[in-house]
Amino acid sequence: MDIRISEGGDMQHMDSAVGVLPEAGGLPAGVRVGEKRPQVLVTGAGGALAQMVISLLKDRYQLVLVDFRRRVRIDEGMASYQVEYNKRGFEDIFRRHKIEAVIHLGRMGVYESTHRYRYNQNVLGTKRLLDLCLKYGVHQVVVLSTYFVYGASPYNPALLSEEAPLKASELTMDLVDSVELENLASIYLWKHPELNITILRPTNIAGPGVLNSLSLMLSRKFAPALLGFSPMMQFIHVEDMADAIVLAFEKNVPGIYNVAANDWVAFREALVQCGCTPVPVPSVPENLPRRISRALGWKAWPAYLLNYYKYPVILDGSLFKSTFGFKPKRSLADIFAHYREKKEMGIL
């Protein structure tokens, strides 16, 4: 048996909590406690971003949490499962709960495990999830993607729109799963409009608890910086990203959206603002930094992400902004202050 029900999971309560997802345009805001609340499955529930999304939604929806890494601690009235999406037991969650909507945040990060295992989890796991959504009549799916899919190239124009080609898989096998996950979600988006799929491509998510490669880099005292390269970057605070996911979920306008703030900074400047000391690394010949990266073996600076520390991938977030009325509340300075202050306090 692959499923484990957490101690706090109140299955009986949730079995009776069958809600109805309204038409596109939004779920009811402010459903009162005691009412039958729509059941929403949140994958990757153990991550910092997911935890913030959960805290924003928990009063209005009955949340069913899934994470393949660990059992997630939960509040009363929620259910939590540790299960891999491509295992048979995953379907039991859909049998036990009347899942109305799915917020799919459970992607393995690019530095986690091997690219084959990531492919299994991210691509095949997502396919299984979407198939189950179809089978059990789920009405809405929000999929978290990443800006990595665009690929970092010296020939990238700035302000990439959602129609820009996804060139990441040209760079390395290690990013194939990110692109494939997107392609898969796009196929389901057009083939099965009843799933109401929204794909979000956020820029670098940073802030408290975030453990992606760039956040790990900003947390370091000394950070490698390729000589002669300091690409423009965008960042979004993890709390703003959680707001963006909730907005996309509640407004339910299916499609593909970049999520980025209208602010930009050069990579080296970001490092300095975060209290990092840039350590110059030779950038030519092209293979040299790759060899150094492999020798160091840092999660924050994997060889296949070197191009992202060399060339810009700047997103145009205007479609998301105009469709959902999104406005980030935290500035770049707020994001950088988090890393700087934690370092000063000796926490990072």
Add this chain to the structure above:
Amino acid sequence: MALRDLLKKYVVSEKTNEIVNRIPKPVGSFGYDPWGYNSETFKLGLGLFRPFFERYFRVETHGLENIPPEGRLLIIGNHSGQLPIDGALVGYALATNPHAPRAVRAMIERVFTTLPYVGNMLNKWGAVLGDPENCVKMLRNDEAIIVFPEGIRGSGKPWSERYKLQRFGLGFMHLAITERTPIIPVGIVGCEETMPTPFHLKTLAKLLGIPYAPVTTPVPLPTKVRIYFGKPMVFEGPILGEDDTAVKVERVKDEIRALIQRGLSERDGWFQ
């Protein structure tokens, strides 16, 4: 960072500081725009380039009052001189325009974006990758863009072809019409003589993977440069085909030819 601050202290004058601060430029909280332009580095660039503009090339400008103080704009000029000095001179002239300073964007060849230091520095000074997407988005951002439609055909032409306009690409006219952008024609006189080139080493250029390898002076000559800005030209659609576009482009070329002729008739030798 410390070196930049030190340079700024000695190179950026109060006047330059004040001029750049007047330029209406949408930048983020750290002074950058999405293409990498940085207002502080731009000031530094102006400060460093000032002696070249004022003393080395002794640039004389005419028609700066024709430049609108704001709004999208395409500045179309003749290209020459082996190195993109003409673009830098036009950019400096517009940034220090007493009527209405503007930080103009130059479109650069793809190869520059791959080079360490060079790509980043050019971006910070306002130059961007020559990509149609970039152009459209910048125009929608109400930027002024310098375009040399002759491309390397113009900059790399030999001495025998001086002041003869080469074939113009038509892309700028499509942009001007679809993005409803006025065109300012520019005639540049003097840059042709900065690096007189009797011929090129084609095999060497091919071996090095560069557009051309001119046989010329080791450094640009201190010729006197004259820049003539024409009146705004407005073209309206619809675009009926490439022949129609080419006819419109010829009208711009005619204006540039007239401005060049004026410059040649007003000058008294290369250095005066």
